[in-house]
Amino acid sequence: MSIHSKSVARDPFTLATKQKFLNLSLLSLSILSVWGQAHAETVSSTARSSEDVAQLETVVVTATRREESLQKVPVAVSVISGKELDKQQRNSLETLVTQVPSVNFRAGASNKDTSLFVRGIGTVTTSPGVEPSVSTVIDGVVYSRPGQATLDLLDVERIEVLRGPQGTLFGKNASAGVVNIVTKNPTSETSGYIDAYATNDGEQRIKLGASGTLIPEKLTANVSALLGNFDGNVDNLTTNQDVNGYKNYGFRTKFEYTPTDSLVLGFTADYLHKKGSAPTGIVVKNTDANYAAALSPVVASPTNRSTVENTQASTDDTNQGVALTADWTLTNHQLSSITAFRQWKNTQIGDSDQLAAPTPNFAGIADLGHVNSKQFSQEIRIKPLDHGFFDYVAGLYFSKNKNDETYQRESTWYNNASNAYVLDFGKAIYNTDSTNYAAFGEGTFHFTNRLRWIAGLRVTRDELSYDHSRVSTVPSSIGVRNAIRSSFSSDGSTSETGVSGRIGPQYDFTPNILGYFTYSRGYKGPAYNVYFNMQQNDTPVIDPETANSYELGLKSQWLNNRLRVNVALFNTDYDNYQANFRTLDPNGFPITRLVNAGSVSTYGAEIDSVYKINPNWALNFSGAYTHARIDDFKCPAADTSCPNVNGKPLPFSPDWKFNTQLDRYFTLANNKQIELSTQYAWQSKVQFSLDQNQNTIQGAYGLLNASIALADTASDWRLALNVRNITDKSYATLLSTNGSRITRQVSRDDERYFGISFRKNF
Structure with missing residues (x-):
C-alpha cells in the first residue's frame, strides 16, 4: 500500500486514552482540592505568624474581555508585566519564547516571514491568503498579518498569552492561541520616564515617555517614543560590514x-x-565541493556567523495605525466600541544564493518584494455592570483587509552554449481581499457561590478572493529555471461560515483554589497559496482548519498568597491542518506547497508558578510538555516524493521547555537597594521542517542570563548591568534547506554580550 492511501492509527489520544486522561486529570484535581481544603487553615496561620509576610500582587487580565483577577479566569494564561520586560530589556514578541514555555517563534530574514506558535501550532507561510493561527491583539485591535506584530514593543502595561483556541471572544484567527498586548493608559498625574540601554557589541536604545492631564477632569494623554540601533552580529566579508542588525524609531x-x-x-x-x-541565510552545512569553493572564505559550520552575500539583504518595515474607542455606561450595562485602521508596508531584499558572485556552477539569485497591507475593523460589545446570576459579553465584529504585493526575482546564470552569463527575470503582482463578519457572545452562569458554568459561541462569515499575474523571461516550454517559473496568471474567490465556541464548568474548591474543565472549538478560515512562483496546482482553495480542544485547569494560591501555582492539562485535535510542505515538482525542482495537511494533535501539561519566599527573595518557574504530532498526513495530489511523516513532530514544537528566574534584593541605607536576578531557559530538540529533514533539527540547549542593579526607591531610578547568554551558546532560530546547503537565522542572543541600562521615572 502506498503512503498516499495508507491510513495510520492516531497514536496519541484514542477514545480510551482520552478517557484515561480525563480520569487521571479529575483524580489529580480532586486530590489537590482535598489537600488544599485540609491544609488551607494550617498554611495560612503559619504564614501569618511570620514576622515579615510578603504577599504576591493581584494580577489583573482582560482574557475574558473584562478586567478580572488572573486567578479567577478559567483560561490558561501567562502574564508578563511591562515593568519586567523593561528590566530585562525585552523589546519584541520574539523574546516571549524564553518567558512563556508554550510559545515558540519562527524567525526569518524579514518580519514578513515571522510567526508565533502556541502549544505546537502556528502558521508557516508568507502567503497573504493565509491567516495566522496565533492571533495578536493590541489594545483590542486584532492584527491581520503576523509580520505586523513582530516589530518593537512600546509602552506595554502587560502581555497576556492565552493558550489554546480562543475564537469565541478574540476572533477567527485564534485557533491556537492569542497574544493580548495591553499598553499603558494616560495618568491624571504628570509623570514621565527615560530608559537608555547600551551593549558592548554596539546596540543602543533609548525610550522616552510622558503622561498627564491636558484638561482637568476631562482630557488626559500620554506619549512615548523610541530610537534604537544595532549594527549586527554577523560579518559580511564581501561588503566588510556587520549585518543582522537594525535601525528603528517610532x-x-x-x-x-x-x-x-x-x-x-x-x-x-x-x-x-x-x-x-x-542575511537571507547563514550557511551552516554544505555537501557540494563546488559550492564550498564559491563560498570561500566562509566555512560552513553550526556556529558560523559570516556571509559573502553580494546583494545586501535587508528589510524596511513601516507599521502604523489609529484607533477610536468609546465606553458608554448605561443604566445597567456598558456599551463599548473599537474602530481601527492599520497599514503595514514591508520591503524585502534577498540574496538566495548566499554567494559573492554567480559562478558557472551556481546562479546568482536576487529578490525584491513589496507589501502594502491595509485593514479596517469595527467591534461593538455590550456587558452588564452588575454581577448577577448570568454575566456575559456579547458583540458584533467586522474587518476588511486588502493586501497588495509585488515580488520580482533576477537570476544570473552561465550559459555553456554561448559561454556567457544570461539574465532571467520574473515579476509577480498579486492581491488578496478578505472580509470577515462575526457575532459572538460568552456568558457565565453562577449556579452557586462556588459553581459556575461557562458557555460561548461565535459565528463567523469569511469572504476571500485573490488575483495573481507573473511575467517571466523563462519560456513556458521549460517551466522553471533557477527558481523562476514561466509566466502565469490566475484568480479565485471563496466564502465560508465557521463556528467556534467554548463550554464547561468552573468550581471554587476553596477561596484560593479554582478548577475548570472546558471544551473549545477553534476555527481558522479558508486560504489560498498566493506567492511569487504560484502555479496551477496552487489555485485550489485550502479548506478551513478546525480544532477540538479539551482543557483541565487548576489555579491556586498558597502560604497566605505568597505562592501561586497554576496548572493546565490539554488535548487538541486539528483537522484540515493548514501547513507548508517542502517537496519536488515533476521537474525535480524543490517547491513549498501549502496544503490541508490532514490531522494533527497536540496534548500536554503546563505550569506557571511564582513564590515570594520573603520580601527579599522571589522565585518564578514555568514549564511545558507539548506532545505535538502529525497523525494522518495527506500528501499533495500527484506528489510521488512525499515521505511518510505520520507520528513525527510538528515543526517549531520542542517536547519540553522550562524557564526559571530567581530574584534577590538587598536593602541599603537612604532608600537604596541592590537587585540580583538570574534567568535560565531550556528546551529540548526542535524540528523546523514538516518534511522531517534530519538537517533541520536544532538540538537541545539552554540560555543563562543574569543582572545586577542598583535602585533608588525614593528618587525612582535604576542602573543595571545585564549579561546575556553567559555560557556563550550558539543556536539556530530557524534551519532551512536550499539545494545542497543548510542555512540558519542567527539570533540576537547567539553569543555572550553585556549591556548597561538606566531608567529614571519622573
Whole structure:
C-alpha cells in the first residue's frame, strides 16, 4: 500500500486514552482540592505568624474581555508585566519564547516571514491568503498579518498569552492561541520616564515617555517614543560590514476624553519604522565541493556567523495605525466600541544564493518584494455592570483587509552554449481581499457561590478572493529555471461560515483554589497559496482548519498568597491542518506547497508558578510538555516524493521547555537597594521542517542570563548591568534547506554580550 492511501492509527489520544486522561486529570484535581481544603487553615496561620509576610500582587487580565483577577479566569494564561520586560530589556514578541514555555517563534530574514506558535501550532507561510493561527491583539485591535506584530514593543502595561483556541471572544484567527498586548493608559498625574540601554557589541536604545492631564477632569494623554540601533552580529566579508542588525524609531500616543460621567472616548495613534539587515541565510552545512569553493572564505559550520552575500539583504518595515474607542455606561450595562485602521508596508531584499558572485556552477539569485497591507475593523460589545446570576459579553465584529504585493526575482546564470552569463527575470503582482463578519457572545452562569458554568459561541462569515499575474523571461516550454517559473496568471474567490465556541464548568474548591474543565472549538478560515512562483496546482482553495480542544485547569494560591501555582492539562485535535510542505515538482525542482495537511494533535501539561519566599527573595518557574504530532498526513495530489511523516513532530514544537528566574534584593541605607536576578531557559530538540529533514533539527540547549542593579526607591531610578547568554551558546532560530546547503537565522542572543541600562521615572 502506498503512503498516499495508507491510513495510520492516531497514536496519541484514542477514545480510551482520552478517557484515561480525563480520569487521571479529575483524580489529580480532586486530590489537590482535598489537600488544599485540609491544609488551607494550617498554611495560612503559619504564614501569618511570620514576622515579615510578603504577599504576591493581584494580577489583573482582560482574557475574558473584562478586567478580572488572573486567578479567577478559567483560561490558561501567562502574564508578563511591562515593568519586567523593561528590566530585562525585552523589546519584541520574539523574546516571549524564553518567558512563556508554550510559545515558540519562527524567525526569518524579514518580519514578513515571522510567526508565533502556541502549544505546537502556528502558521508557516508568507502567503497573504493565509491567516495566522496565533492571533495578536493590541489594545483590542486584532492584527491581520503576523509580520505586523513582530516589530518593537512600546509602552506595554502587560502581555497576556492565552493558550489554546480562543475564537469565541478574540476572533477567527485564534485557533491556537492569542497574544493580548495591553499598553499603558494616560495618568491624571504628570509623570514621565527615560530608559537608555547600551551593549558592548554596539546596540543602543533609548525610550522616552510622558503622561498627564491636558484638561482637568476631562482630557488626559500620554506619549512615548523610541530610537534604537544595532549594527549586527554577523560579518559580511564581501561588503566588510556587520549585518543582522537594525535601525528603528517610532512613537505611541493615547488620549482619553471624559465629556460626561457616563461616556469615555479614546484615541490611539502609533507609528514604527524599522530597517533591518538580516542575511537571507547563514550557511551552516554544505555537501557540494563546488559550492564550498564559491563560498570561500566562509566555512560552513553550526556556529558560523559570516556571509559573502553580494546583494545586501535587508528589510524596511513601516507599521502604523489609529484607533477610536468609546465606553458608554448605561443604566445597567456598558456599551463599548473599537474602530481601527492599520497599514503595514514591508520591503524585502534577498540574496538566495548566499554567494559573492554567480559562478558557472551556481546562479546568482536576487529578490525584491513589496507589501502594502491595509485593514479596517469595527467591534461593538455590550456587558452588564452588575454581577448577577448570568454575566456575559456579547458583540458584533467586522474587518476588511486588502493586501497588495509585488515580488520580482533576477537570476544570473552561465550559459555553456554561448559561454556567457544570461539574465532571467520574473515579476509577480498579486492581491488578496478578505472580509470577515462575526457575532459572538460568552456568558457565565453562577449556579452557586462556588459553581459556575461557562458557555460561548461565535459565528463567523469569511469572504476571500485573490488575483495573481507573473511575467517571466523563462519560456513556458521549460517551466522553471533557477527558481523562476514561466509566466502565469490566475484568480479565485471563496466564502465560508465557521463556528467556534467554548463550554464547561468552573468550581471554587476553596477561596484560593479554582478548577475548570472546558471544551473549545477553534476555527481558522479558508486560504489560498498566493506567492511569487504560484502555479496551477496552487489555485485550489485550502479548506478551513478546525480544532477540538479539551482543557483541565487548576489555579491556586498558597502560604497566605505568597505562592501561586497554576496548572493546565490539554488535548487538541486539528483537522484540515493548514501547513507548508517542502517537496519536488515533476521537474525535480524543490517547491513549498501549502496544503490541508490532514490531522494533527497536540496534548500536554503546563505550569506557571511564582513564590515570594520573603520580601527579599522571589522565585518564578514555568514549564511545558507539548506532545505535538502529525497523525494522518495527506500528501499533495500527484506528489510521488512525499515521505511518510505520520507520528513525527510538528515543526517549531520542542517536547519540553522550562524557564526559571530567581530574584534577590538587598536593602541599603537612604532608600537604596541592590537587585540580583538570574534567568535560565531550556528546551529540548526542535524540528523546523514538516518534511522531517534530519538537517533541520536544532538540538537541545539552554540560555543563562543574569543582572545586577542598583535602585533608588525614593528618587525612582535604576542602573543595571545585564549579561546575556553567559555560557556563550550558539543556536539556530530557524534551519532551512536550499539545494545542497543548510542555512540558519542567527539570533540576537547567539553569543555572550553585556549591556548597561538606566531608567529614571519622573
